[in-house]
Amino acid sequence: MSKAAVIPNRSPAGEKTVSVAPLRPASAGTAGAPALAPRNTGFSAAFRHARYILGENAVTGFAFALFLVIVLAALLGPYLVPYDPLASDTAAALKAPSVAHWFGTDQLGRDVFSRVVVATRLDFLIAVASVALVFLMGGLAGVAAGFFGGWTDRVVGRVADTIMAFPLFVLAMGIVAALGNTVENVVLATAIVNFPLYARIARAEANVRREAGFVLAARLSGNGEMRILLAQVLPNIMPIMVVQMSLTMGYAILNAAGLSFIGLGVRPPTAEWGIMVAEGAAFMVSGEWWIAFFPGAALMIAVFCFNLLGDGLRDIVDPQRRT
Amino acid sequence: MLRMLAKRMLIAVPSLVGVVIVTFLLTRALPGDPAAYFAGPAATKEAIEQIRVKLGLDKPLYLQLMRYVGDLARGDLGNSLTTGQPVAHEIRTRLPASAELTLLGLIVAMAIAVPLGILAATRPNSLVDHLCRVISTAGVSLPVFFTGLILVYVFYYLLGWAPPPLGRLDVFFSPPPHVTGFYLIDSLIAGEGEAFAASLKQLVLPAITLGIFALAPIARMTRASMLAVLASDFVRTARASGLAPLTVVVTYAFRNAMLPVVTTLGMVFSFLLGANVLVEKVFAWPGIGSFAVEALIASDFAPLQGFVLTMAVMYVALNLLIDVLYGVIDPRVRIEA
Numbered sequence: 187m188s189k190a191a192v193i194p195n196r197s198p199a200g201e202k203t204v205s206v207a208p209l210r211p212a213s214a215g216t217a218g219a220p221a222l223a224p225r226n227t228g229f230s231a232a233f234r235h236a237r238y239i240l241g242e243n244a245v246t247g248f249a250f251a252l253f254l255v256i257v258l259a260a261l262l263g264p265y266l267v268p269y270d271p272l273a274s275d276t277a278a279a280l281k282a283p284s285v286a287h288w289f290g291t292d293q294l295g296r297d298v299f300s301r302v303v304v305a306t307r308l309d310f311l312i313a314v315a316s317v318a319l320v321f322l323m324g325g326l327a328g329v330a331a332g333f334f335g336g337w338t339d340r341v342v343g344r345v346a347d348t349i350m351a352f353p354l355f356v357l358a359m360g361i362v363a364a365l366g367n368t369v370e371n372v373v374l375a376t377a378i379v380n381f382p383l384y385a386r387i388a389r390a391e392a393n394v395r396r397e398a399g400f401v402l403a404a405r406l407s408g409n410g411e412m413r414i415l416l417a418q419v420l421p422n423i424m425p426i427m428v429v430q431m432s433l434t435m436g437y438a439i440l441n442a443a444g445l446s447f448i449g450l451g452v453r454p455p456t457a458e459w460g461i462m463v464a465e466g467a468a469f470m471v472s473g474e475w476w477i478a479f480f481p482g483a484a485l486m487i488a489v490f491c492f493n494l495l496g497d498g499l500r501d502i503v504d505p506q507r508r509t
Numbered sequence: 510m511l512r513m514l515a516k517r518m519l520i521a522v523p524s525l526v527g528v529v530i531v532t533f534l535l536t537r538a539l540p541g542d543p544a545a546y547f548a549g550p551a552a553t554k555e556a557i558e559q560i561r562v563k564l565g566l567d568k569p570l571y572l573q574l575m576r577y578v579g580d581l582a583r584g585d586l587g588n589s590l591t592t593g594q595p596v597a598h599e600i601r602t603r604l605p606a607s608a609e610l611t612l613l614g615l616i617v618a619m620a621i622a623v624p625l626g627i628l629a630a631t632r633p634n635s636l637v638d639h640l641c642r643v644i645s646t647a648g649v650s651l652p653v654f655f656t657g658l659i660l661v662y663v664f665y666y667l668l669g670w671a672p673p674p675l676g677r678l679d680v681f682f683s684p685p686p687h688v689t690g691f692y693l694i695d696s697l698i699a700g701e702g703e704a705f706a707a708s709l710k711q712l713v714l715p716a717i718t719l720g721i722f723a724l725a726p727i728a729r730m731t732r733a734s735m736l737a738v739l740a741s742d743f744v745r746t747a748r749a750s751g752l753a754p755l756t757v758v759v760t761y762a763f764r765n766a767m768l769p770v771v772t773t774l775g776m777v778f779s780f781l782l783g784a785n786v787l788v789e790k791v792f793a794w795p796g797i798g799s800f801a802v803e804a805l806i807a808s809d810f811a812p813l814q815g816f817v818l819t820m821a822v823m824y825v826a827l828n829l830l831i832d833v834l835y836g837v838i839d840p841r842v843r844i845e846a
Contacts, residue, residue: 348527352821355783357531360817363805364535440652444787447654448802463655467791470658471673473666482655490650497646 246498252491259306269297271304271457283476290476292465298476301457302484308458309488312369313438316376317431324381325427326420328388333396333415342389346382354379358441362450372451376441380434387430391423425503433496436489443485459485517832521825528821532814533577537570586815591807596815600797604819605690606677607796611785613693613712614719615777622724623770626731630739630766631758641728648725653784657718657791664714672710674792682707715792722784723777727770734769738762764838771835778827782820 264271275295283290289298331342349357361375392415395401400422404414443460445451452458454465459481466478552560561567568576580587586596629641657674664671677692678684682704685695692708738744739762747757786798793799797816804812 344523344527347524348531351524351528351825352531352817353779353782353824355780355786356817356820358783359786359801359805360532360535360813363810363813436650443652444654444783447652447787448790449806460652463652463658467654467658470662471666473662475662475666478655478658479662482652482658485652486650486655489652490647493646493650 245494246501249491249494249498252487253495256306256310256488256491259303260310261307263303263306267297267300267303269300271296271301272455282474289480290474292462292477293469298462298480301462302459302480305457305459305462305481306484306488308369308452308456309439309443309460309485312373312376312442313435313492316373316380316438316442317435319373319377320380320384320434321427321431323377324384325388327381328385329392329415329420329423331385332389332392332394333419334411335393335396339389342385346385349379350382352379355441355444358445359448359450362445367450367453369451372442372445375445376438379441380438383434384427384430388423388427391426392419395419395422429496429500429503432492432499436492436496439485439492440489513836514833517829521829524825524828525822528818528825529578529581530574532818532821533574535817536810536814581818586818587811589804589812590809591804596812599800599812600815600819602690603795603797603800606794607785607789607798609691609693610712610715610788610794610796611719611781613716614781614785614788615723617716617720618723618727618777621720622727623731626728626770627735627758627763627766629728629732630735633736638732641732645725645729645732648721648728651721653718653722654787654791656721657715657788660714660718661791671714672707674714676793676795677708677711678704679707679711711792715788715794718788718791719781719784723781726773726777726780730770730773731766734766735762738766741765768835768839771831771838775828775831778824778831782824 259266275291277295281291281295289302292298292301327342327345331339352360358372358375358379361378362371365371365374401414401418404418405411409417442451443458443463446458446460447464449464452461454461462481463478463485466474466476466481469475469477566573584597586600588595589599592599625637625641625644629635629638632638661671661674665673672679685692685699685701685704688695688698693705693712696702696704696708739758744757744762747761748754752761785796786801788794789796789798790802797819801813801816804810804816
């Protein structure tokens with residue numbers, strides 16, 4: 187978006203834009219610049235702050251680089267790997283890591299490296315989908331609870347308390363077993379067990395902003411409550427919710443992999459980290475460590491990366507909560 | 510104290526009601542027709558109808574819920590499809606195995622995490638502090654089943670120190686006479702030293718696996734709350750009065766710093782009970798977690814439902830216990846209640 191285009195968009199009514207336009211012709215970009223200056227410095231200050239944090243905290247920079255690698259593997263993985271992740275070759279079964287098979291081969295002769303890389307997409311998708319889903323469910327319910335209070339608050343609070351009364355992984359197991367053993371239900375179950383966390387944070391943040399100046403101003407200018415909630419309060423708590431999302435990404439991957447480790451969700455020939463560790467588990471006691479090790483290590487690195495990234499993002503967005 | 514206890518128990522009641530309703534609804538959510546599901550794949554149409562009447566599935570939902578609550582009150586969790594055994598009996602016999610493992614895991618975690626957190630807090634930015642930070646970030650990133658497998662590979666396959674990861678006791682030993690169901694305690698009561706050593710050997714790896722998993726939140730919380738307490742006025746006063754540094758840290762700071770740590774124990778238990786399922790699968794531990802996993806594989810729903818309910822009730826009870834413990838550590842809480 188060009189700088190000049192911002193001004194007409196931000197003026198309240200159409201006619202006014204016309205009257206303002208002669209004063210700030212679109213061709214003279216410099217004329218518009220002074221008016222935008224405070225906003226601009228806000229952005230660049232945030233950018234400088236982010237760069238400062240990344241420079242200060244090399245770990246966050248490293249996590250960000252790692253995150254890019256994971257995203258690339260998820261996007262391009264299937265086109266880059268040397269072998270078909272599902273093609274078995276019994277002649278080459280249970281081979282230790284070598285030049286031909288970097289991570290060795292499993293009991294069916296499938297290339298572990300190819301399977302680990304290809305699995306990135308599925309694991310990443312499960313995590314992203316469940317986090318997006320819980321943001322929609324928990325985030326919206328929490329914002330509504332904090333903003334409206336009253337019975338909305340009580341209902342959301344009661345639902346969250348009931349979910350919290352279960353050990354979370356156990357509840358996820360029960361949900362997937364009851365709804366049916368599919369990947370979609372793993373996503374749903376992971377989202378449900380994270381619901382209380384999102385609902386509570388969104389509720390607390392919305393509650394503080396309930397009578398904030400900008401909310402009162404919006405109300406005074408005739409906005410409906412629902413509109414204020416969605417257009418004013420929700421965007422305002424987004425930074426904190428985004429931090430929360432990146433912090434729970436790691437947990438979501440762990441949860442999904444744990445479920446597929448015990449046979450829920452993803453079905454065998456599919457390449458997925460949890461199920462690959464489960465398949466390799468039996469070979470651990472007879473010394474073929476690579477079948478379970480590499481997918482497990484990939485899982486660990488991904489979760490570690492998300493946790494570091496979440497911590498780093500929190501430092502940028504909400505420095506007071508730094509531990 | 511008694512009044513506080515009664516009050517806390519009342520607070521736990523809505524949680525329990527919620528738990529029962531959710532586990533009931535989980536059966537309702539079964540894909541397809543629950544009657545056909547419970548009848549098994551080979552059932553005829555009449556058999557399914559019979560089961561529907563027998564399970565009360567032809568009645569309205571609230572009557573079914575009442576029937577479910579009635580069964581629960583009598584301790585009836587239904588029967589397993591695969592073994593035909595009552596689920597309640599199976600869970601009762603397997604529960605000690607899980608409890609022994611989980612408690613030992615928690616002890617391992619506390620034994621490492623609390624001193625580590627205290628050391629890190631008393632020496633900010635030292636090597637111990639950095640170690641604490643690395644461990645608490647790495648600890649939450651480790652998939653618990655992966656840690657378990659690595660430990661098995663290193664300590665069983667490579668070094669040969671640990672016994673094979675196959676259950677609670679070597680096949681050459683018979684379990685000690687049943688008193689508590691905890692093999693460690695039972696073998697001591699029976700005076701069987703070898704059985705004690707054998708069951709301890711089996712327990713070490715799974716307990717450490719669980720311990721590593723639970724370590725991170727405890728260490729992080731201990732460090733943070735010790736830091737806050739050490740900066741407070743009463744610690745400064747104690748120091749100024751010339752008390753020995755160790756007395757200040759242990760007697761004054763530690764007791765106050767334990768409060769937030771005890772609160773996080775609730776969350777730690779939620780993790781531990783879930784992780785327990787995965788660890789039991791890795792070590793072929795005959796607890797309720799592996800019971801649930803076996804039921805999952807056989808699509809046997811009654812045991813799974815019983816398992817979810819048992820775990821949730823235990824978790825509510827543990828949270829109650831933590832609240833009481835909180836009152837013991839901090840008398841102010843008792844007075845307010």
